[in-house]
Amino acid sequence: MNRWPALVAAPFAVVAPAAYGTVYLSVEQAQHAIFPGAGFTASPLSLNAEQRNAIQQRADVKVQSQELKAWKVSDGGWFFVDQVLGKHELITYAVGINANGSVRGIEILEYLEAYGYQIRDAAWRNQFAGKAATDRLKLDQDIRNISGATLSCRHVTDGVKRLLATYEIALRQR
């Protein structure tokens, strides 16, 4: 009897790793983490082709979706919930932007990959506080990378850059 097929599969039977992938914050929790005590008015954004092209050109990041989940904050700022692609799964994150166009803070709402979850660390996220659309927002330059989480760091950084450009082009005048 040929035992080789069983031997091929047998190593997998002894592997018993842990599960990863978690929803960390709801939208409401992220809103109050970034803008404590503020009120929020849902104001979803639909970008036209001209705005989309302008954002892509300014941020040098592709706009994957013309629809954006956005809330107007009672203090004049804006709150966004967005998604970027990790290695295999989508990363859901939130960005709060002050009325002056600078980043108030970012939060990771949902992270489904096993590796790279260090982007939730406050020390890494706090790097974005105060950043504006005129800043470089580039890994290993003004944003420190996390070794072993480079892809997640890169895509979230690009996402924040895109949202800053979106604010400047589509929302600053509102």
Add this chain to the structure above:
Amino acid sequence: MSERKLVVASIIGALGISSAAVAGDSPFGYIYTTDTHPKGKWELEQWVTQRYRQSTGDYTAWQYRTELEYGVTDALQTSLYLNYNSVNAFHNKPDGTTGPGAFVPDAVDPDARYKRTFFESVSNEWIWRVLSPYKDPLGLALYIEPSYGSQKRELEGKIILQKNFLDDQLVTAVNLTAALEREKFHGEWEKESEAELTAGVAYQFAPRWHAGLEYRHHRGYAGYGFGDSKREYSANFFGPSVHYADRRWWVTASFQMQLRNARGYTDEAREDIIGGRFYGEHHERQEFRVRVGIPF
């Protein structure tokens, strides 16, 4: 429990308790990317390659590799492989006999079917990522892998290049490979060298899914060295790949067809070219590979 049920139960059991998504997986079956496993993380992989059809008769070879992979640092990865094969050949030589070569030994009954399963070698692979495609203009990794077996020994090196586009949804990679081999054939150790250029493109068309194309140009040389005077043959392969990965496991399936543009540079090699395809030195008409990985 029957053999089949044991296999299925093992795989299902492993997948059911398996872990999170991967870092060092590749969307290609034959091409390496510069992604490496994070520091301190492990992964178990199983490779199965079916090599199918020579110029005539029946020929199928199965190559199995069980791999344990470990991230030494975020940029340095090592793996240990167990390599084992099986072959089923009948009247596979151009003259219609069951003949030696490609896992079939010399002393084989030329009119009988030959079947064999055997352990070939162990391999120890090291991959060092020098540049990251996510931060640098180009990803670059260096690879070395010695293999040791009772009938075959090999030292293989690669230069791995990767460039991504479209926010990393489009992955392109090129591998330059050189290998020095010693294989026992006709009772004697024979030295040979191989060089390979592989290139591929894969597109992430949905979360978790990649579809791609892979090309391989393979050259064989007599003895150690890569000069024109040592050249024996060249063969080309091309085909699609598909890759799925989620937080628990990943799988890549790749099909390669040998193109009809093989070249022979010696009389022996030219005799092994039938219909434009080279059937010597472990070359078949088509290959199908599946790789499964479970990180832990």
